[in-house]
Amino acid sequence: MGPVDAHQLLTISEVVRRSGFAASALRYYESVGLVPATRTGGGQRRYERAVLRRLAFIRAARNVGLTLDEIRAELSELPRERTPTKADWSRISRRWRGRLTEQIAALTALRDGLDSCIGCGCLSLRQCGVSNPRDAVAAEGGGAGALHLPALVRRQPPLGR
Numbered sequence: 001m002g003p004v005d006a007h008q009l010l011t012i013s014e015v016v017r018r019s020g021f022a023a024s025a026l027r028y029y030e031s032v033g034l035v036p037a038t039r040t041g042g043g044q045r046r047y048e049r050a051v052l053r054r055l056a057f058i059r060a061a062r063n064v065g066l067t068l069d070e071i072r073a074e075l076s077e078l079p080r081e082r083t084p085t086k087a088d089w090s091r092i093s094r095r096w097r098g099r100l101t102e103q104i105a106a107l108t109a110l111r112d113g114l115d116s117c118i119g120c121g122c123l124s125l126r127q128c129g130v131s132n133p134r135d136a137v138a139a140e141g142g143g144a145g146a147l148h149l150p151a152l153v154r155r156q157p158p159l160g161r
């Protein structure tokens with residue numbers, strides 16, 4: 001993001017109000033390099049308006065299940081790590097759609113595996129479809145590596161609302 005008239009900059013409370021993210025999340029995202037902020041002479045944070053679009057992107061990424069590292073990697077692929085444009089978003093969202101499809105398939109396999117657990121209790125690392133969903137899916141023709149546990153199942157969501 002280039003230089004901007006100071007009157008166009010947003011305070012952290014304005015960004016909180018307009019984005020719905022907590023101030024602590026904004027500070028954290030800045031500390032990990034996801035959301036840039038400048039400082040006034042008095043040390044107060046100021047944000048360019050484009051940060052709102054960047055935060056919308058981060059929220060969408062979180063909803064899809066991306067980790068902060070994955071979000072950072074997505075943004076780093078954009079020239080000068082700019083805020084995603086409409087064209088960037090179209091390309092990225094198409095890719096995420098595929099990811100969601102995989103997650104839905106993984107969750108479906110997990111649910112189906114759980115069906116066989118009801119009334120069983122073996123918790124076999126070899127046979128239980130929930131303890132070992134990768135093998136369960138491979139056995140159904142999904143192939144080794146076709147399944148990874150959905151992000152919503154295997155990860156804590158990143159910080160923020």
Ligand code: FES
Binds near residue numbers: 117121124128130131
């Ligand atoms: S507990 Fe036996 S199959 Fe899952």
